[in-house]
Amino acid sequence: MNKIFLILSVTLLIVAVSCKKQAGEGGQATIKGKIWERKVGALMNTIAQYPAPEKAVYIIYGDDATYGNKIQTEPDGTYEFKYLRKGSYKIYAYSLDSVTILGPPQNANAPKIGVSKTVEITGRKQTVDAGTIVVLNY
DSSP states (O other): OHHHHHHHHHHHHHHHHHOOOOSSEEEEEEEEEEEEEEEEOTTSOEEEEEEOTTOEEEEEETTOSSOSEEEEOOTTSEEEEEEEOSEEEEEEEEEEOHHHHHOSSOOTTSOEEEEEEEEEEOSTTOEEEEEEEEEEEO
């Protein structure tokens, strides 16, 4: 009986140690950043620049094919994804494609593109600054 208990205990220990948690929620790390909007004219000239309030920001965990979470920016354009584990993450927001802005004519219904940054969390309680993502608008 003791041999079976010992074998079972060792097996469970090996399984528990060998399970590596993937990138995603469930940790204590944070990714933060800012979305900046640049309003441009027909010739890509900058008309105005400002923080992007209430802009959707997406996060992809590791090698996932689709986003894992979506949040909105604060009035100052900042965002934070909290409670993340170690791993690689892709942060993105949608922007007008500069090709559709140049037209002619400008197409308000043209598809948008994702502008992204990849960041790596290496520490359990780390806060990573993803920097600023610039999106275009007209």
